[in-house]
Amino acid sequence: MKIYITREDGKQHKIHKIEEGCWINLCSPNKSEIEAISKMCQIEEADIMLGIDEEEKAHIAVEDNYTIIVVDVPIKDSEGLHEFITIPLEIILTDTFIMTVCIYPIDLLQDFIEGRVKSFYTYKRTRFILQLLYKNSSYFLHYLRYIDRVSNKVERELETNMKNKDLLYLLELEKSLVYFSTALRANEIVLEKMLRMDKIKQYQEDKELLEDVIVENKQAMEMASVYSSILGETRDAFASVISNNLNTIMQRLTSITIILALPTMIFSLFGMNVPLPFINQPNAIIYILIISIIFVIIGFVIMIKKKMF
Structure with missing residues (x-):
C-alpha cells in the first residue's frame, strides 16, 4: 500500500x-494486507479483492459508505502468450479518500504518481476518477x-x-484486438452509468470531461473494430495465398513427374525380352534416346498449353 x-x-x-x-494505491496486496486495509478504511475485504481478480468484469456498485468502479485497462502481456491483454482496475470512492486496486503495476497509475498528468489533485476525487478513465482510453488508442x-x-x-511465425503473430494481434473490443464495450456500459450518476455530474467541468471520456472510448471501440476486421481479412488473405502457392507447387511437381515418366516407360518397353524395333541396330540406344526426348518435348509442350507450369 502506498x-x-x-x-x-x-x-x-x-x-x-x-x-x-x-x-491509496494498492498493487497486488496479499491476504493479510487486505485484512489490515479493510479494518483501517472500513471497506469489505471482498470488495477490495475485486481489483485483484483477473476475471472481474467492469461494473459499478454503490455501497453505503463508498462507491466501487471497476474498469478494464490494457497492458502488454509479460508472459508472452499474447501481445496485449486487459486486466481490471478497481477504483473505490469514499467521502475521505480514493483507493485504486490492481493486480499488476501499470503505466496508467505510474503516470499519475510521477506527475505526468496535468491538473491532477488527489483531493479532487471525482475529477481524479475521470482523469483515470480518460487516460485509460488514451492507452487503448x-x-x-x-x-x-x-x-x-x-x-x-x-x-x-x-x-x-508471422501468420501466428498476426493471430496473436487479432486476439489482442478481441480483448480490447470486449473491454471497451464493458467500459462503455460503466461510463453510461456514470453519466446518470448525480455525484459525477456535480460540476460542469466534470460533466464535460466525462463526455470527453465517452467520446474517446467510442473512438477506441471503432478503431479496435476496424483494425480487427482488417487484420482478420489480411490473415485470411495470406493464408489463401499460402494455400494457393502450395497447390501451384504440387501441380508443377505432378507435371514434372508425368514428363519424367515418359522416358521411363520407353526404356522399360525396350528392356523387355521380346522382339522389338532396332533390336539388331548398333545405334539402338541413340534412337531410343531420340524417341524419349521427342516424347518429353511433346509432353512439355502439352503441359505448357494446359498451363501446368
Whole structure:
C-alpha cells in the first residue's frame, strides 16, 4: 500500500498514514494486507479483492459508505502468450479518500504518481476518477495504433517471405484486438452509468470531461473494430495465398513427374525380352534416346498449353 496526497505546491507527496483527500494505491496486496486495509478504511475485504481478480468484469456498485468502479485497462502481456491483454482496475470512492486496486503495476497509475498528468489533485476525487478513465482510453488508442503499425510491418515481411511465425503473430494481434473490443464495450456500459450518476455530474467541468471520456472510448471501440476486421481479412488473405502457392507447387511437381515418366516407360518397353524395333541396330540406344526426348518435348509442350507450369 502506498499513499499519496497533493500538497499546496501542487505536487504529489508520499505519506505514511491516511489523510483526507489522499489517494491509496494498492498493487497486488496479499491476504493479510487486505485484512489490515479493510479494518483501517472500513471497506469489505471482498470488495477490495475485486481489483485483484483477473476475471472481474467492469461494473459499478454503490455501497453505503463508498462507491466501487471497476474498469478494464490494457497492458502488454509479460508472459508472452499474447501481445496485449486487459486486466481490471478497481477504483473505490469514499467521502475521505480514493483507493485504486490492481493486480499488476501499470503505466496508467505510474503516470499519475510521477506527475505526468496535468491538473491532477488527489483531493479532487471525482475529477481524479475521470482523469483515470480518460487516460485509460488514451492507452487503448495508443496500443491500437501500435498494433496497426506492427501488423503493417508483418504484412510487408509476409509479402517477401511467408513464414508461419508471422501468420501466428498476426493471430496473436487479432486476439489482442478481441480483448480490447470486449473491454471497451464493458467500459462503455460503466461510463453510461456514470453519466446518470448525480455525484459525477456535480460540476460542469466534470460533466464535460466525462463526455470527453465517452467520446474517446467510442473512438477506441471503432478503431479496435476496424483494425480487427482488417487484420482478420489480411490473415485470411495470406493464408489463401499460402494455400494457393502450395497447390501451384504440387501441380508443377505432378507435371514434372508425368514428363519424367515418359522416358521411363520407353526404356522399360525396350528392356523387355521380346522382339522389338532396332533390336539388331548398333545405334539402338541413340534412337531410343531420340524417341524419349521427342516424347518429353511433346509432353512439355502439352503441359505448357494446359498451363501446368
